[in-house]
Amino acid sequence: MPTDARQIRSRKALNAALLALLEERSFDHLTIREITARAGTGYATFFRHYPDKEALLNDVATDEIANLLAMTVPVLYEANSYESTMALCRYVAGHSRLWSALLTGGAAAIVREEFIRQARSLVEDVRDGPEWLPSDLGVVHGTGSTFDILGWWLGQENRLDAEDVATILHRLVIAPLIGDKVEKRAAAQ
Amino acid sequence: MPTDARQIRSRKALNAALLALLEERSFDHLTIREITARAGTGYATFFRHYPDKEALLNDVATDEIANLLAMTVPVLYEANSYESTMALCRYVAGHSRLWSALLTGGAAAIVREEFIRQARSLVEDVRDGPEWLPSDLGVVHGTGSTFDILGWWLGQENRLDAEDVATILHRLVIAPLIGDKVEKRAAAQ
Amino acid sequence: MPTDARQIRSRKALNAALLALLEERSFDHLTIREITARAGTGYATFFRHYPDKEALLNDVATDEIANLLAMTVPVLYEANSYESTMALCRYVAGHSRLWSALLTGGAAAIVREEFIRQARSLVEDVRDGPEWLPSDLGVVHGTGSTFDILGWWLGQENRLDAEDVATILHRLVIAPLIGDKVEKRAAAQ
Amino acid sequence: MPTDARQIRSRKALNAALLALLEERSFDHLTIREITARAGTGYATFFRHYPDKEALLNDVATDEIANLLAMTVPVLYEANSYESTMALCRYVAGHSRLWSALLTGGAAAIVREEFIRQARSLVEDVRDGPEWLPSDLGVVHGTGSTFDILGWWLGQENRLDAEDVATILHRLVIAPLIGDKVEKRAAAQ
DNA sequence: CTCTAATCGAGACGGTACGTCGCGTCTTACG
DNA sequence: CGTAAGACGCGACGTACCGTCTCGATTAGAG
Numbered sequence: 001m002p003t004d005a006r007q008i009r010s011r012k013a014l015n016a017a018l019l020a021l022l023e024e025r026s027f028d029h030l031t032i033r034e035i036t037a038r039a040g041t042g043y044a045t046f047f048r049h050y051p052d053k054e055a056l057l058n059d060v061a062t063d064e065i066a067n068l069l070a071m072t073v074p075v076l077y078e079a080n081s082y083e084s085t086m087a088l089c090r091y092v093a094g095h096s097r098l099w100s101a102l103l104t105g106g107a108a109a110i111v112r113e114e115f116i117r118q119a120r121s122l123v124e125d126v127r128d129g130p131e132w133l134p135s136d137l138g139v140v141h142g143t144g145s146t147f148d149i150l151g152w153w154l155g156q157e158n159r160l161d162a163e164d165v166a167t168i169l170h171r172l173v174i175a176p177l178i179g180d181k182v183e184k185r186a187a188a189q
Numbered sequence: 190m191p192t193d194a195r196q197i198r199s200r201k202a203l204n205a206a207l208l209a210l211l212e213e214r215s216f217d218h219l220t221i222r223e224i225t226a227r228a229g230t231g232y233a234t235f236f237r238h239y240p241d242k243e244a245l246l247n248d249v250a251t252d253e254i255a256n257l258l259a260m261t262v263p264v265l266y267e268a269n270s271y272e273s274t275m276a277l278c279r280y281v282a283g284h285s286r287l288w289s290a291l292l293t294g295g296a297a298a299i300v301r302e303e304f305i306r307q308a309r310s311l312v313e314d315v316r317d318g319p320e321w322l323p324s325d326l327g328v329v330h331g332t333g334s335t336f337d338i339l340g341w342w343l344g345q346e347n348r349l350d351a352e353d354v355a356t357i358l359h360r361l362v363i364a365p366l367i368g369d370k371v372e373k374r375a376a377a378q
Numbered sequence: 379m380p381t382d383a384r385q386i387r388s389r390k391a392l393n394a395a396l397l398a399l400l401e402e403r404s405f406d407h408l409t410i411r412e413i414t415a416r417a418g419t420g421y422a423t424f425f426r427h428y429p430d431k432e433a434l435l436n437d438v439a440t441d442e443i444a445n446l447l448a449m450t451v452p453v454l455y456e457a458n459s460y461e462s463t464m465a466l467c468r469y470v471a472g473h474s475r476l477w478s479a480l481l482t483g484g485a486a487a488i489v490r491e492e493f494i495r496q497a498r499s500l501v502e503d504v505r506d507g508p509e510w511l512p513s514d515l516g517v518v519h520g521t522g523s524t525f526d527i528l529g530w531w532l533g534q535e536n537r538l539d540a541e542d543v544a545t546i547l548h549r550l551v552i553a554p555l556i557g558d559k560v561e562k563r564a565a566a567q
Numbered sequence: 568m569p570t571d572a573r574q575i576r577s578r579k580a581l582n583a584a585l586l587a588l589l590e591e592r593s594f595d596h597l598t599i600r601e602i603t604a605r606a607g608t609g610y611a612t613f614f615r616h617y618p619d620k621e622a623l624l625n626d627v628a629t630d631e632i633a634n635l636l637a638m639t640v641p642v643l644y645e646a647n648s649y650e651s652t653m654a655l656c657r658y659v660a661g662h663s664r665l666w667s668a669l670l671t672g673g674a675a676a677i678v679r680e681e682f683i684r685q686a687r688s689l690v691e692d693v694r695d696g697p698e699w700l701p702s703d704l705g706v707v708h709g710t711g712s713t714f715d716i717l718g719w720w721l722g723q724e725n726r727l728d729a730e731d732v733a734t735i736l737h738r739l740v741i742a743p744l745i746g747d748k749v750e751k752r753a754a755a756q
Numbered sequence: 757c758t759c760t761a762a763t764c765g766a767g768a769c770g771g772t773a774c775g776t777c778g779c780g781t782c783t784t785a786c787g
Numbered sequence: 788c789g790t791a792a793g794a795c796g797c798g799a800c801g802t803a804c805c806g807t808c809t810c811g812a813t814t815a816g817a818g
Contacts, residue, residue: 006790028217031778042791047780109298133357134349137341141361144337145330152326160323168322172330176365195768195809220799231770236801383815384763406595409804420765425806487676511735512727515719519712519739526711530704538701546700550708554743573783573794598773609796614775 011049013039015060019098022105027057030106054110061102061111062118068092068099069118072146076138076178085170089162092150103151112147119143129177138177145173200238202228204249208287211294216246219295243299250291250300251307257281257288258307261335265327265367274359278351281339292340301336308332318366327366334362389427391417393438397476400483405435408484432488439480439489446470446477447496450524454516454556463548467540470528481529490525497521507555516555523551578616580606582627586665589672594624597673621677628669628678629685635659635666636685639713643705643745652737656729659717670718679714686710696744705744712740 017039021030032053036043050056071091075084092099102111116139123139146169153165191197206228210219221242225232239245260280264273281288291300305328312328335358342354380386395417399408410431414421428434449469453462470477480489494517501517524547531543569575584606588597599620603610617623638658642651659666669678683706690706713736720732 032780033778043793044781044791048790052780109302113298132353132360137338137357140341141334141337145334148330148333149326152329164321168326171321172365176361193768193810199769221801222799233771233802234769237768241801382763384813388764410806411804421767422807423764426763430806487680491676510731510738515716515735518719519715522715523708523712526708527704530707542699546704549699550743554739571784571794577795599775600773611776611797612795615794619775 007049010039010041010045011059013041014046014049014056018056018060019101019105022101022107024106026106027053027110028106057107057110058114061107061114064095064098064102065111065115065118069115069122069143072143073119073122075174076142081174081178082166082170085174086163086166088146089150089166089169092154093162096154099150100154103147104155108151112144112151115147116140116143130179133177142173142177149173196238199228199230199234200248202230203235203238203245207245207249208290208294211290211296213295215295216242216299217295246296246299247303250296250303253284253287253291254300254304254307258304258311258332261332262308262311264363265331270363270367271355271359274363275352275355277335278339278355278358281343282351285343288339289343292336293344297340301333301340304336305329305332319368322366331362331366338362385427388417388419388423389437391419392424392427392434396434396438397479397483400479400485402484404484405431405488406484435485435488436492439485439492442473442476442480443489443493443496447493447500447521450521451497451500453552454520459552459556460544460548463552464541464544466524467528467544467547470532471540474532477528478532481525482533486529490522490529493525494518494521508557511555520551520555527551574616577606577608577612578626580608581613581616581623585623585627586668586672589668589674591673593673594620594677595673624674624677625681628674628681631662631665631669632678632682632685636682636689636710639710640686640689642741643709648741648745649733649737652741653730653733655713656717656733656736659721660729663721666717667721670714671722675718679711679718682714683707683710697746700744709740709744716740 014035017035018030021034021038030053032046033043035053035056036046046056050059068088068091071084071088075081075088078084102108119139119142120136123135129135129138149165149169149172153159191200203224206224207219210223210227219242221235222232224242224245225235235245239248257277257280260273260277264270264277267273291297308328308331309325312324318324318327338354338358338361342348380389392413395413396408399413399416408431410424411421413431413434414424424434428437446466446469449462449466453459453466456462480486497517497520498514501513507513507516527543527547527550531537569578581602584602585597588601588605597620599613600610602620602623603613613623617626635655635658638651638655642648642655645651669675686706686709687703690702696702696705716732716736716739720726
């Protein structure tokens with residue numbers, strides 16, 4: 001972690017510039033020159049902080065992905081899965097600015113892969129679900145679908161409420177994976 | 190459609206070369222020079238057939254995607270959705286060489302997007318599912334998840350039988366979308 | 379020499395096309411495709427007649443250059459050099475269409491070099507002028523300057539009469555080379 | 568004018584490489600890749616300095632041409648034209664390395680045209696020679712012939728002395744243009 | 757006048773050079 | 788004396804032409 005104030009300023013500027021540009025164009029088609037121009041830093045300065053474009057994306061996304069995963073994975077084990085799903089959706093809604101960029105921006109596909117990759121290494125060998133469902137596939141499907149549904153949600157003009165999305169997510173993804181029926185009672189409250 | 194024997198030969202060579210290289214490396218990191226070298230054609234010849242790399246990928250994938258979608262979408266409407274799911278899995282197993290490249294190769298993300306894009310424009314305004322589920326999200330989730338599960342399947346060392354995959358696919362994706370319970374009876378036969 | 383009517387037609391068309399295009403653009407910047415398009419022949423047909431662009435230019439120019447040289451070289455030996463100069467100018471005036479293309483068109487530099495090359499090999503070791511003037515330089519200067527003056531003449535909007543040009547040519551080039559004073563008497567007639 | 572040491576180094580390397588290659592091959596048949604390879608610079612660097620091959624040639628030649636012209640044109644007006652001609656020849660002999668490349672190398676034709684072009688725009692409307700000689704033709708012939716004779720001189724194995732060439736140049740070109748007889752007296756000294 | 761072989765148009769192909777763009781490194785001039 | 792500015796080597800891009808080649812379609816001239 002850098003302590004020099006200038007370094008911190010540069011990193012923040014680069015991160016913000018990347019997120020801003022991802023709302024306009026696909027990640028692959030961004031150039032480092034564009035990012036540095038937007039960030040207001042020198043071109044070479046970029047390389048003093050990151051070896052390449054992907055590294056910057058990682059720096060922006062990896063922590064956030066870990067945070068989100070920390071809320072997603074337990075959903076599959078929690079006693080009350082619907083409540084957990086709700087918490088997940090509320091968290092995303094609370095950070096919608098950043099997650100809009102990551103879930104619907106030009107880097108969605110890359111972030112999605114990283115999301116699943118982290119999930120896989122997190123759950124490794126831990127879970128034992130129903131016998132008809134290979135555990136690895138459960139993780140891939142669960143995290144992938146969750147990512148997609150959240151991405152769809154944030155990509156809409158008129159966004160649904162977090163509650164509605166939680167319901168959908170639970171019915172389409174969570175419940176089929178764990179056979180939970182709790183949602184209806186929770187929703188009935 | 191070209192009729193000249195030379196054009197047909199070149200196109201086939203380029204298509205095959207792309208599929209071969211996709212088994213080794215990510216689509217973005219392929220160069221056109223590599224593709225033409227592998228195909229045994231001249232570099233400039235590539236551009237006589239396709240404006241860019243993406244166009245070649247489309248030429249390879251679009252028709253196959255349409256075929257697969259023609260089997261996927263009806264699954265959601267068929268009386269016996271489990272049988273339809275089985276048919277889908279058997280079709281993929283029957284063309285596993287090509288679909289391995291498209292589903293698990295370096296272009297999976299792009300093919301996935303095209304798969305969903307085609308599905309969306311196919312189903313446009315047609316379907317009316319349960320009221321709690323926006324129809325567009327149903328399509329995105331259904332096709333996306335199907336794509337992922339098939340991709341996971343073909344990416345495994347020891348592949349499951351088509352029947353097992355159909356069961357999983359039906360339980361995780363199809364049934365939750367349409368509330369069908371038919372699978373169990375069918376599987377019981 | 380081809381006898382087939384089709385071959386003759388093609389060659390003529392190509393020759394004419396080259397001359398026409400040379401009035402518009404430099405020889406180097408002409409493409410064979412342009413020439414064949416202008417000639418109304420197929421692209422490959424060009425190569426059935428000439429191995430490359432230069433060969434076509436040679437076919438157009440070489441004979442004409444030889445003709446002109448046959449009138450130029452003797453000028454330096456003739457008893458009455460001014461009369462010979464006049465004859466030369468009249469000949470050029472009589473074929474001004476072709477010579478305009480060759481002397482002022484986009485191939486002038488190449489034709490000039492060929493003109494001097496032919497002259498050099500024609501006069502080889504023959505001439506013995508004044509001792510202060512190396513014979514080879516005499517040829518180079520004589521033919522080169524003649525070419526330039528004729529080129530300047532045909533490139534003018536309002537062309538001088540052949541007589542005036544002959545006078546200039548004789549005073550500037552011929553007389554200094556051979557010390558002839560005959561012109562004045564001839565002009566006085 | 569660039570001040571950055573790297574830019575200056577690159578430009579010098581490119582200029583030298585061009586002159587070196589011109590001693591071996593014709594300008595048209597040089598490729599930019601060859602020039603940069605010889606210069607030891609990257610291919611793209613060429614275009615950071617010059618838009619094309621011609622621009623590099625100009626950069627090499629234009630100043631030198633201007634210098635030489637500054638000595639050539641006055642020859643026609645100076646009181647003692649023979650002395651001026653001598654000075655011209657001595658100047659060329661003093662820079663024979665460079666002028667050999669420009670006058671006899673593969674770019675001679677192009678340099679020649681530029682030489683005449685500059686002379687024409689320099690003398691524009693100034694000179695009034697004898698009435699039988701159009702002033703523009705006088706310039707074209709004078710500069711063109713001077714160029715040729717100097718080129719012939721530097722192209723010889725055993726070069727004549729500058730004095731001899733000055734004599735030839737004066738007798739063949741200068742004197743006929745201006746009617747000067749001074750040379751003989753000067754040479755007689 | 758007919759048949760057969762040469763010539764033609766069309767244009768795809770393998771090459772090679774072009775001029776452009778972006779990367780990641782490394783030097784330089786300036787503050 | 789440190790840092791931004793940016794020149795550089797590299798390598799892929801997409802374009803343009805070259806000269807070769809394979810097609811049928813046509814057409815000239817020998818029989």
